[in-house]
Amino acid sequence: MLVILCALVAVGFMLTRAAAGANRALRLRDAAAWYETGEHRLADGQIEPAIRALRRATAINRDNRAYWLALASGLAADHQDDAARQVLLSVRAASPEDPEVNVRLARLEARQDDLAGAVRYYQNAVYGSWSGDKADTRRQVRIELIRYLLDQQQRGRALSELLVLSGNLPDDVKSQTEAGQLFLEAGDARRGLDHFRQALQIDPKNAAALAGAGEAAFEVGDYPSAQRYLRAVKSASSHVVDLLAVADFVLTRDPLRPGLSLRQRQERVMVGFRRALEALDECASKQPGNSGALESLRTEAGALEPDLAFERVRRTPETIDSGLNLIYRIEQRTAETCGHGTAFDRALLLIGRRYETERQ
Amino acid sequence: MMSPGSSLQQLRLREHQLFLALTIVVGILAGLSAVLFTVAIDWMTRLFFGLDPSMMRLFVVPVTVSLVTGALLAWVFPDVRGSGVPQTEAAYHLHNGVIPGRVPLGKFITGVLCIGSGHSMGREGPSVQIGAGLASLVGRWVPLSAARVKDLVPVGAAGALAAAFNTPVAAVLFALEEIIGDMNATLLGSTVVASVASVVVERSILGNEPLFRVPAYHLQHPIELLAYAALGIVGGAVSLAFYKSLLSARRLFMALPSWTRVWQPAVGGLFIGGLLVFSPQVMGVGYEYVDLALNGGLVFKTMMLLCVLKLVATTVSYSSGNAGGIFAPSLYIGAMAGGAVGTIVHRLAPGQTADAGAYALVGMGTLFAGIIRAPMTSVFMIFEITQDYQILVPLMVANLLSFLISRRFQPVPVYHALLQQDHVHLPSAATRVAPTSWTAADVMGPDMNFVSPDTSVQSLWEKSDGNGTSAFLVGTPERLVGLVTAQQLAAAMESGRCSNPIDSLLDPEIVHAHPDHRSETVLDRLAQSGGVLPVLSRDDAQRVVGVVTFADIMRFMRTRRAANANGARTLLEHATASMSRASHPQSGS
Numbered sequence A: 001m002l003v004i005l006c007a008l009v010a011v012g013f014m015l016t017r018a019a020a021g022a023n024r025a026l027r028l029r030d031a032a033a034w035y036e037t038g039e040h041r042l043a044d045g046q047i048e049p050a051i052r053a054l055r056r057a058t059a060i061n062r063d064n065r066a067y068w069l070a071l072a073s074g075l076a077a078d079h080q081d082d083a084a085r086q087v088l089l090s091v092r093a094a095s096p097e098d099p100e101v102n103v104r105l106a107r108l109e110a111r112q113d114d115l116a117g118a119v120r121y122y123q124n125a126v127y128g129s130w131s132g133d134k135a136d137t138r139r140q141v142r143i144e145l146i147r148y149l150l151d152q153q154q155r156g157r158a159l160s161e162l163l164v165l166s167g168n169l170p171d172d173v174k175s176q177t178e179a180g181q182l183f184l185e186a187g188d189a190r191r192g193l194d195h196f197r198q199a200l201q202i203d204p205k206n207a208a209a210l211a212g213a214g215e216a217a218f219e220v221g222d223y224p225s226a227q228r229y230l231r232a233v234k235s236a237s238s239h240v241v242d243l244l245a246v247a248d249f250v251l252t253r254d255p256l257r258p259g260l261s262l263r264q265r266q267e268r269v270m271v272g273f274r275r276a277l278e279a280l281d282e283c284a285s286k287q288p289g290n291s292g293a294l295e296s297l298r299t300e301a302g303a304l305e306p307d308l309a310f311e312r313v314r315r316t317p318e319t320i321d322s323g324l325n326l327i328y329r330i331e332q333r334t335a336e337t338c339g340h341g342t343a344f345d346r347a348l349l350l351i352g353r354r355y356e357t358e359r360q
Numbered sequence B: 001m002m003s004p005g006s007s008l009q010q011l012r013l014r015e016h017q018l019f020l021a022l023t024i025v026v027g028i029l030a031g032l033s034a035v036l037f038t039v040a041i042d043w044m045t046r047l048f049f050g051l052d053p054s055m056m057r058l059f060v061v062p063v064t065v066s067l068v069t070g071a072l073l074a075w076v077f078p079d080v081r082g083s084g085v086p087q088t089e090a091a092y093h094l095h096n097g098v099i100p101g102r103v104p105l106g107k108f109i110t111g112v113l114c115i116g117s118g119h120s121m122g123r124e125g126p127s128v129q130i131g132a133g134l135a136s137l138v139g140r141w142v143p144l145s146a147a148r149v150k151d152l153v154p155v156g157a158a159g160a161l162a163a164a165f166n167t168p169v170a171a172v173l174f175a176l177e178e179i180i181g182d183m184n185a186t187l188l189g190s191t192v193v194a195s196v197a198s199v200v201v202e203r204s205i206l207g208n209e210p211l212f213r214v215p216a217y218h219l220q221h222p223i224e225l226l227a228y229a230a231l232g233i234v235g236g237a238v239s240l241a242f243y244k245s246l247l248s249a250r251r252l253f254m255a256l257p258s259w260t261r262v263w264q265p266a267v268g269g270l271f272i273g274g275l276l277v278f279s280p281q282v283m284g285v286g287y288e289y290v291d292l293a294l295n296g297g298l299v300f301k302t303m304m305l306l307c308v309l310k311l312v313a314t315t316v317s318y319s320s321g322n323a324g325g326i327f328a329p330s331l332y333i334g335a336m337a338g339g340a341v342g343t344i345v346h347r348l349a350p351g352q353t354a355d356a357g358a359y360a361l362v363g364m365g366t367l368f369a370g371i372i373r374a375p376m377t378s379v380f381m382i383f384e385i386t387q388d389y390q391i392l393v394p395l396m397v398a399n400l401l402s403f404l405i406s407r408r409f410q411p412v413p414v415y416h417a418l419l420q421q422d423h424v425h426l427p428s429a430a431t432r433v434a435p436t437s438w439t440a441a442d443v444m445g446p447d448m449n450f451v452s453p454d455t456s457v458q459s460l461w462e463k464s465d466g467n468g469t470s471a472f473l474v475g476t477p478e479r480l481v482g483l484v485t486a487q488q489l490a491a492a493m494e495s496g497r498c499s500n501p502i503d504s505l506l507d508p509e510i511v512h513a514h515p516d517h518r519s520e521t522v523l524d525r526l527a528q529s530g531g532v533l534p535v536l537s538r539d540d541a542q543r544v545v546g547v548v549t550f551a552d553i554m555r556f557m558r559t560r561r562a563a564n565a566n567g568a569r570t571l572l573e574h575a576t577a578s579m580s581r582a583s584h585p586q587s588g589s
Helices: A002-043 A047-060 A065-077 A081-094 A099-111 A115-126 A132-151 A155-167 A173-186 A189-202 A207-220 A223-232 A238-253 A262-286 A288-308 A310-315 A318-338 A343-359 B004-049 B055-076 B085-094 B102-116 B124-141 B146-165 B168-180 B188-206 B224-255 B258-262 B264-278 B287-294 B300-319 B327-348 B356-371 B375-386 B389-409 B414-421 B429-433 B457-467 B486-494 B519-529 B550-583
Strands: B471-475 B480-485 B533-536 B544-548
Touching: A002 A047, A002 A065, A002 B004, A002 B188, A047 A065, A047 B287, A065 A081, A065 A099, A081 A099, A099 A115, A099 A132, A115 A132, A132 A155, A132 A173, A155 A173, A155 A189, A173 A189, A173 A207, A189 A207, A207 A223, A207 A238, A223 A238, A238 A262, A238 A343, A262 A288, A262 A310, A262 A318, A262 A343, A288 A310, A288 A318, A310 A318, A318 A343, B004 B055, B004 B102, B004 B124, B004 B146, B004 B188, B055 B102, B055 B258, B055 B264, B085 B124, B085 B146, B085 B168, B085 B414, B102 B124, B124 B146, B124 B327, B146 B168, B146 B188, B168 B188, B168 B375, B224 B300, B224 B327, B224 B356, B224 B389, B224 B414, B258 B264, B264 B300, B287 B327, B287 B356, B300 B327, B300 B356, B327 B356, B356 B375, B356 B389, B375 B389, B457 B486, B480 B486, B480 B533, B519 B533, B519 B550, B544 B550
Parallel strands: none
Antiparallel strands: B471 B480, B533 B544
16 A cells, blocks of 8 residues: 555656646746846836836746846836845845846945945945956946045045056056046046056057046146147047146246246246236126125235336346245135136146245 | 454554654655645646736636636535635544545645636645645545544645645644644644655755745844834734634625525626736735735835735635635735835834834734734744744734734634634534543433424423423524523513514524533533533534433433442452462463
8 A cells, every 4th residue: 555655656746846847937938028028118118017027027037137137227217226225135145246236236325325335335346256258347347436436525445446446457548548537537647647658658649548648747737748648639628628728828827937037937927917917807896795805915916016027026036936926826816716717827826836835 | 372462552553653654655745735736826827817917817717717616616526615724624623534535636626726717815725625635535545543544634734734835844833733723732743744744845846945035134123022013913903804804704605595605706706806907916825925025025005905905805705615725815914014014114213123024024924823823833934934033032022912912802713713604613622632521422312302493482381381391402403593491481471472483582692512522511501501401513513413401411420320330340350350360370261
């Protein structure tokens, strides 16, 4: 009896297993069909039906990571951030080092202004287990992290990531230019200039690299290089044109440029002084409420102006310094009160700032 | 030569070993049947509804299929309606574990059709009945002794539930707590073996995938226990609502003429079809929506709506006589109610409380404890699903409150109440456990005098005056309508209601005993009955199997005393003979 029973059980097991296997295959097919529907709906912007379809897909086949990620995308597109996070966290529970899941989580956290969470997930993604051919993707994620940090005014942390990025860059124009731009945005123009120069070694006429190199050189105060790079940019943007104009003014109007005679210096100071007074008047007319501070500068300028005549400068060359200092203070004040003026105004500000720095 | 005693002992030993082997076989069979049942429901659902059913299909399928199942349930398999758990309990306690072979087959077919066609019912109850039925069949086929056949029934039930719900420990507890009704049962080992065998089979076929994806659980703050207590109270209230509506709706359907029984499932199908058009989420078992609630995939309004709709849908599906259980629906309703409570709580105190998913999880256990009234099973079931120790305390708090509220307002557990509606009265735990000096079956007499319900008070009064009877049974031996006492007759005569029929005097609650009731209960109820206590069958509580009067008890006591005296004399003679043999060993046998 027992033997017959065992034989029956064995047959039953085989049959049940076959039935369950066939059923599983059908279910997987159903899940795939739902997934396909969901993806189409998502692509068509029909978010709610897409979510419904993708939920069905994930309910039938829980093991398919792609279904879950698609569902998370749908939920995020529908601004159901908490639900999307829940889905991603459940996928992440199975594979905590999954970079794609971590990146998506980071984006969700970033969208919710959770800096710490976003950085944690970005770093998990960057240091996650990328397969061999995904090095470029890893770099892109790091760049995404750097951009996010820059957006959040986290320049120091962005620079740390940039330094790591800098050491792992391929030798191509696009990557070097991108790194240079990021360094520039992070406030490290010198390193930025290095990357732009590397890019230009590969492609000397690359417009983006030339513009970047010009801007970086401008930022580090190397105006001749800036002028050279910026002039070489073909079909330049307004920003480049603007920078070039400022660089031109700095180079042509700087009274402290080596090799100038005292008369030339006095003339450049006088030109700058007059422009500064014009800027002061323009600003005072635009912002009558701030006329007190501007008026005192005007009075000071009135008192100094006779001393800037060549005869007096020749007797007391230090007056050049006083003139430069006043120009700088006027430009600084008008920039603070009325915003940046002309390219010449900005050039005067840069000249004054450098002079003040050197003097200190 | 082997003595008869030792051969009997060997026979028992062999049966014990055979029983152990059969425990494993039954566990595997129950597991296979549960897996096959699940797969068949899947297939049937796909066949009936396809991938993305139209509204018309959602409406038509339940009605049409219910016409077929209605005919099957009325004419071919009349004993497989509903869950299957109460029927299994009745088979275990009242029929020595005998479950006819057509029951598991019928339950499988009708269960697949009913649940596959969208009725809001669970697959666990039917799986239990199928598993228990197969166990009973195997036990009788081998054959085992009647007692062993009975023992196999909870073993099969545990195996089936373990595979159907993928929770082996909870299945064992369910078999002990619900089917056997005794947590100290000697069958613990057998149910564990069957449960393990069944789960091994189930996992080897379906894989070790849990039934639900459960988020990591954390008690955020000790004060959160108050929120779980609130969930327990809500769970208790929802359990009561489900309980009351289920029994009331079923009573309504049962009150309809018997010829309507064949159409009743279709009436349920019509209602469910309409509901599915509006809310297909309540279709069938519905675990995918439970999963969504557990993982934050449903908003508050949806969960509230689904909680109410599932309650209504299950009430209609079950009470209209379809084949399917209330195990899964209670978990579904619990998850929705818990999720809704969790959403409110989390909105009020986001820092101190967990997400709604955690409450949905505890809610499942809470409703189960309130509806099914198996508190240990409910705690271990959720514990097994989560495999997280941290959930135990909140779960116990919520479950206990729900259980207490439900028990306070509805003392009879739902499965027992369903059986009572079918006039089946299961023995209480007290009746089952302790040995007694005598039972109603020992003392009851066969002399039963019935009077017709339309007999007038006057004529019965005259009759009682003549023969000195203190109470009369009203109705027939097959259908007892009530009991009327001499005092009631006297009171009616005094108030001038002489010509009234006696059924106007009848109390709706008939004081009665069952054959296994102990002496204390019999004496207590005899005192209440006015001197004539009807003894009713447990599996048909309208059928009178005997009557107990004080005279019957006196007669029984005299007989037993005489028998005891004879027994003592026999014992004395036997002892004397033995001593005599001992002092004269050569004097033959």
